[in-house]
Amino acid sequence: GRDRYIQKTKTVCTYCGVGCSFDVWTKDRQLLKVEPGQGHANGISTCVKGKFGWDYVNSGERLTKPLIREATGFREASWAEALDLVASRLESIKAAHGPDALAFVASSKSTNEEIFLVQKFARQVIGTNNVDNCSRYCQSPATKGLSQTVGIGGDSGTIHDIEQATLVVTVGSNTAESHPVLATRIKRAQKLNGQQVIVFDLREHEMARRANQFIRPKPGTDFVWASALAKFILDNDLEDKAFLQERVNGLDEYRESIADYTLAYAAAETGIPEATLEALARQIAAEERVCILWAMGVTQQCGGSDTSAALSNLLLVTGNYGRTGTGAYPLRGHNNVQGAGDMGAMPDQVSGYQKITDPLAIQRHEREWGITLRPEKGLDNTEMMDAALEGTLKGLWISGEEMSLTDANVNHLAKGFEALDFLVVQDLYFTNTARYADVVLPAAASLEKEGTFTSTERRIQRLYRVMEPLKGTKPDWEIYQAVAQRLGTNWAYTHPSDIMTEIARLTPSWVGVTYERLEGYRSLCWPVKEDGTDTPLLYTDRFHFPDGKAKLHPATYKPRQQAPSAEYDLHLNSGRMLEHFHEGNMTFQVPGIVSKAPDTFVEVSRELAAERGIQSGQWVRLVSPQGSVKVRALVTGRVQANELYLPMNARHAEAAVNRLTGSQGDSQTNTPAYKDTSVRMELL
Numbered sequence: 001g002r003d004r005y006i007q008k009t010k011t012v013c014t015y016c017g018v019g020c021s022f023d024v025w026t027k028d029r030q031l032l033k034v035e036p037g038q039g040h041a042n043g044i045s046t047c048v049k050g051k052f053g054w055d056y057v058n059s060g061e062r063l064t065k066p067l068i069r070e071a072t073g074f075r076e077a078s079w080a081e082a083l084d085l086v087a088s089r090l091e092s093i094k095a096a097h098g099p100d101a102l103a104f105v106a107s108s109k110s111t112n113e114e115i116f117l118v119q120k121f122a123r124q125v126i127g128t129n130n131v132d133n134c135s136r137y138c139q140s141p142a143t144k145g146l147s148q149t150v151g152i153g154g155d156s157g158t159i160h161d162i163e164q165a166t167l168v169v170t171v172g173s174n175t176a177e178s179h180p181v182l183a184t185r186i187k188r189a190q191k192l193n194g195q196q197v198i199v200f201d202l203r204e205h206e207m208a209r210r211a212n213q214f215i216r217p218k219p220g221t222d223f224v225w226a227s228a229l230a231k232f233i234l235d236n237d238l239e240d241k242a243f244l245q246e247r248v249n250g251l252d253e254y255r256e257s258i259a260d261y262t263l264a265y266a267a268a269e270t271g272i273p274e275a276t277l278e279a280l281a282r283q284i285a286a287e288e289r290v291c292i293l294w295a296m297g298v299t300q301q302c303g304g305s306d307t308s309a310a311l312s313n314l315l316l317v318t319g320n321y322g323r324t325g326t327g328a329y330p331l332r333g334h335n336n337v338q339g340a341g342d343m344g345a346m347p348d349q350v351s352g353y354q355k356i357t358d359p360l361a362i363q364r365h366e367r368e369w370g371i372t373l374r375p376e377k378g379l380d381n382t383e384m385m386d387a388a389l390e391g392t393l394k395g396l397w398i399s400g401e402e403m404s405l406t407d408a409n410v411n412h413l414a415k416g417f418e419a420l421d422f423l424v425v426q427d428l429y430f431t432n433t434a435r436y437a438d439v440v441l442p443a444a445a446s447l448e449k450e451g452t453f454t455s456t457e458r459r460i461q462r463l464y465r466v467m468e469p470l471k472g473t474k475p476d477w478e479i480y481q482a483v484a485q486r487l488g489t490n491w492a493y494t495h496p497s498d499i500m501t502e503i504a505r506l507t508p509s510w511v512g513v514t515y516e517r518l519e520g521y522r523s524l525c526w527p528v529k530e531d532g533t534d535t536p537l538l539y540t541d542r543f544h545f546p547d548g549k550a551k552l553h554p555a556t557y558k559p560r561q562q563a564p565s566a567e568y569d570l571h572l573n574s575g576r577m578l579e580h581f582h583e584g585n586m587t588f589q590v591p592g593i594v595s596k597a598p599d600t601f602v603e604v605s606r607e608l609a610a611e612r613g614i615q616s617g618q619w620v621r622l623v624s625p626q627g628s629v630k631v632r633a634l635v636t637g638r639v640q641a642n643e644l645y646l647p648m649n650a651r652h653a654e655a656a657v658n659r660l661t662g663s664q665g666d667s668q669t670n671t672p673a674y675k676d677t678s679v680r681m682e683l684l
């Protein structure tokens with residue numbers, strides 16, 4: 001028989017937004033195996049991270065005592081002392097400079113319940129809307145573009161819909177490495193259903209190789225081809241007329257706005273031949289069911305929101321919303337980045353995307369929290385750092401985000417951190433960001449807590465406590481509650497389910513979400529009605545606007561041609577590698593993964609390598625106006641010509657790609673244009 005101390009507990013993967021669920025077999029803190037089987041997104045599959053990426057919970061690097069900065073460095077402190085200090089410093093900053101001198105960054109790796117409490121803490125306990133999360137660095141532009149066209153920023157349907165599409169188009173998405181199990185399901189649909197796949201990207205990654213067609217536009221020109229295809233479809237009577245007539249507003253204005261986007265213009269701008277563009281337009285118009293998937297290649301650009309709207313416009317023109325197998329799928333990177341936005345960790349919205357100025361939301365929050373929501377938008381992540389440098393932001397509390405490596409232009413960011421009077425960093429490890437902190441709080445990991453995550457499908461799933469929190473650590477929700485209580489509130493949550501009850505009361509699109517309805521492997525895709533009916537597929541009868549109709553968003557954005565200069569002559573792209581997650585804080589603590597993928601590298605094209613005499617393994621220095629990094633070169637056919645690719649997963653902070661990226665960003669959301677970076681390369 002089995003050892004009676006061996007336990008099996010259901011959890012949800014923390015490594016990407018696909019939302020794979022599985023059982024974890026443990027003996028005490030020892031992880032015996034990860035066993036998938038019943039998860040909606042994954043069934044019997046996981047990727048290498050989901051299967052083998054968990055040893056970080058037992059890493060000797062885990063923080064187990066709060067740290068307080070003294071003149072000579074950090075010293076260990078008790079929880080009581082650290083929490084008292086946090087409470088008193090927040091209070092004194094608020095008293096001296098007002099609530100807006102404080103700001104909060106929620107983690108997209110935390111649970112929904114915890115993220116909800118971060119924004120509640122900001123708004124109720126402190127009285128500021130200065131709260132944001134890391135979707136500011138990734139999918140905010142997609143949320144914006146979709147909100148403008150179809151009304152809801154999330155994915156239109158589920159992975160089931162993506163499987164049912166006759167054509168899947170991916171744009172700027174390294175799907176096989178960033179969302180591996182989803183890529184597997186697409187591969188299966190290709191094989192079993194004859195699904196067609198078109199990949200638009202700069203880099204010939206695995207997904208591009210699997211595609212029926214791989215298209216390489218010039219950097220930052222997706223807006224142009226998407227608008228040109230829509231114009232060609234409309235000019236040649238290939239649009240879905242009935243759909244446009246019945247379900248969509250704004251056709252005339254949209255048509256006028258794309259008048260200049262001829263195929264000839266698009267070919268010149270994007271480098272995609274005119275004949276290819278025409279064939280693509282005809283194919284997309286003719287296909288029965290089309291899904292468009294996109295990721296950071298679209299959103300981390302100066303026109304990220306406009307390009308997201310342009311892709312949504314293309315779906316509207318061809319009637320590809322509201323039916324199984326159709327729709328827009330901005331793929332969420334972190335396991336709970338969808339939830340971070342859903343739970344209101346945003347400077348202008350509370351949970352469920354209710355605007356802070358919405359009279360009904362104000363009423364609900366007045367009733368529940370006893371405060372009036374302030375109507376002024378707070379600071380987003382980017383603005384927080386500017387305000388710190390200007391001296392108006394004095395205190396910042398960051399949970400579980402390695403901002404000092406993942407924000408763009410990190411050398412600039414470091415100055416912002418240094419300018420703060422008080423910085424709290426809450427994390428599993430002594431991160432690079434923690435180096436700037438005044439107080440460091442040791443947090444519990446996802447395997448050590450209960451709660452829910454929301455995957456890219458808008459699917460809410462429960463995670464159960466696989467093991468007790470490592471001695472000395474606490475779940476985020478307990479930490480926020482302990483400080484809120486010190487600041488005189490009556491917060492008295494005894495379990496994350498208490499928080500979910502409050503979320504449901506305050507959030508119309510989550511009104512029917514309860515822990516009972518999420519028991520075990522059960523899940524719900526929001527919006528969820530009071531009777532528990534959920535909505536895997538959106539827009540089946542109406543779009544999320546008052547008259548129920550979608551809106552074609554006029555194309556006002558004018559993309560600029562990217563032109564690396566004589567001094568910075570190479571275009572630098574960045575993204576993920578399969579084995580590692582994000583900046584790598586967790587996965588570089590997993591020996592098995594490190595042995596397979598020990599460090600980062602820069603991909604150099606064969607042409608460029610031949611021209612400059614570069615060999616794989618050779619050290620090079622990349623230099624941008626913002627800074628420099630030293631990495632090894634990897635000569636590969638995946639990139640072409642003057643295009644470089646540097647994974648964001650760096651083992652050493654010195655190799656972080658964001659030493660090179662600049663401060664320019666998407667005009668509508670302030671999302672940094674990470675992908676719009678030029679560098680020069682020096683051989684070492």
Ligand code: SF4
Nearest residue numbers: 013015016020047050
């Ligand atoms: Fe985890 Fe994503 Fe891999 Fe699934 S695909 S196991 S959610 S990292």
